[in-house]
Amino acid sequence: MGITLTKPPILIESYFAPNPATTRGQPVRLSTDPTGTWFVYASGRSIVIRNLQDPTQSREYTGHTQPTSVATFSPSGYYVASGDTAGNVRIWDSINDEHILKSEFRPISGRINDIAWDMDSQRVMAVGDGKEKFGHVFAYDSGNSLGTVEGHSKAINACSMRQQRPFRAVTCSDDGTCVFYHGAPYKFHSTLRDHSGFVMDAKYSPSNEYFVTAGADKKLFLYDGKTGALVRQVAADTGAPHTGSIYAVAWSPDSKFIVTSSGDCTCKFWDIAQDKLVATVQISATSAPEHQQVGNLWASSHIISLSLSGDLNVLQMGQEQPVRVITGHQKAISAAALTPSGTLYTGSYDGKLCTWDFAGHAQAVEGPKSEAKPLDMAASSDAVALGFISDSVRFAQASKITGTSAGLSAAPISLAIDQSGTTVVAALANGELAIVTRTSVTKVPVKGEARAVAITGSTVAVGFADHSVHMYALQGSTLAATGVSMAANTREITRLAFTPNGQFLAAGDAGGRIVVAKAGTGETVTARWVAHTARIYGLAWAPDNQHAASSALDGHVIVWDLANPLRKTLIKHAHHGGASTVSFIDSQTLASTGADGAVKVWSLTQ
Structure with a gap:
């Protein structure tokens, strides 16, 4: 069957998404929707929404003009708030494929490191590395100020908001402190000085009874979710603590366990009720930097930890190694070749090769x-x-x-x-x-x-x-x-x-x-x-x-007809930042790669 260029091509099979962008020494945020079906993350100038059960099912949002840094689902699941390195926060519809923009604000003048929503999906806290301030709380639709983020002297790495009344929030920072807020409107209540180094993450439990903080001092602290009072250091007397910075922490849906991801290339599971370490996952047999763990999530039965290399490691409590590793590109794909047997080789700017x-x-x-x-x-x-x-x-x-x-x-x-x-x-x-x-x-x-x-x-x-x-x-x-x-x-x-x-x-x-x-x-x-x-x-x-x-620097992919040179099918903005390669899988199917680190497959028939 030949190609009939009468309709715009459609994306088929899967959009093979790039993996999350990472930077050594910096935590990465992964966020899930309320149903635990999808998770979202930043990659290049795109935001990727990916299915937890089948990661080959993916969607992308390309509204940012600057490199993206974080994305978070609203508690309702209808919206995603995403931030970039220039301090912009865009709030857009996560349900429809068009991802219609709801609002856009610039709460700080530098990189957005984390975003949190309140229980009503009405208030947004955005924090990061600004010049005049390190965070702000505002209404998701109007941008009106709904509180102040104060008490830190350096960049804020993470924030978390209590999902029931009375409203509370916590932030953590490179200044070695956490700050506890009352709301709404949100205002400074107290400074928590239990960590002795950079504090990398802070998360409220799904039950909202506690929140936990994790830091570069390799320690975990548990606090009362309503008062902000210190409960204890988590498993302070364990015989197998992390030996590297703890970059991320995630709660189990029942609030009984947490999982931590560390620069020591391991993930650990902790029983909060019994205050003990229950399992350790060794990500790799080597301690090479690319195996450092810089982000994680726990949604339903899905547990994922992110390696510095961009690999998404699927974990299971009780298993000493990842049960699955989802790999892919983090950087722009610069070269590709399709073999006659149908295997596509791709290589990205950072030297990573995939098939x-x-x-x-x-x-x-x-x-x-x-x-x-x-x-x-x-x-x-x-x-x-x-x-x-x-x-x-x-x-x-x-x-x-x-x-x-x-x-x-x-x-x-x-x-x-x-x-x-x-x-x-x-x-x-x-x-x-x-x-x-x-x-x-x-x-x-x-x-x-x-x-x-x-x-x-x-x-x-x-x-x-x-x-x-x-x-x-x-x-x-x-x-x-x-x-x-x-x-x-x-x-x-x-x-x-x-x-x-x-x-x-x-x-x-x-x-x-x-x-x-x-x-x-x-x-x-x-x-x-x-x-x-x-x-x-x-x-x-x-x-x-x-x-x-053909594919070009303008980001478009075009299919041409030799019999009718004036007839063409334009796949406009096929790849954010430029389309690098194009290959025919068969007479009706086209694969393209680009600066967004993605592989896309297009149908060229009706």
């Missing part, structure tokens, strides 16, 4: 590790070539790097791999061209600065900075010019792609133009694909050899 299988129940699977940003990838039936900013090309099979690194004179910005998976043609950042195998690197002399490459059979297309494209014949470790060229582009060539049958070549440039020519002669077929407004990042042809898809 995604769309054949069955799709989810991210941890792949090969790298310490460098991948710039491009190319896949054959047998191998995937990975080009890194560290001036190297490596080979991967079955989610594992199998080939040794090939040293180059500069970073490979574009890769093409032959059908056998043994030979890679690489355009380098210094304008050079190289042929790479698992055992050798051969420099290929060319006239001009190479910027993009593509291969079909033994024919190699090379795009240059002078906006020309030239054809070469691959002969072992050399390239022989065929005399065929293209010159219809007007800017530097950024991406090339042959049709599966090798008859046509699409050339995208830095100005957003795409030109299609006959591969055998260089004759222009169409130069009318000009709907993008910024640099072309990705090009891919459908198996029918008639439809192509």
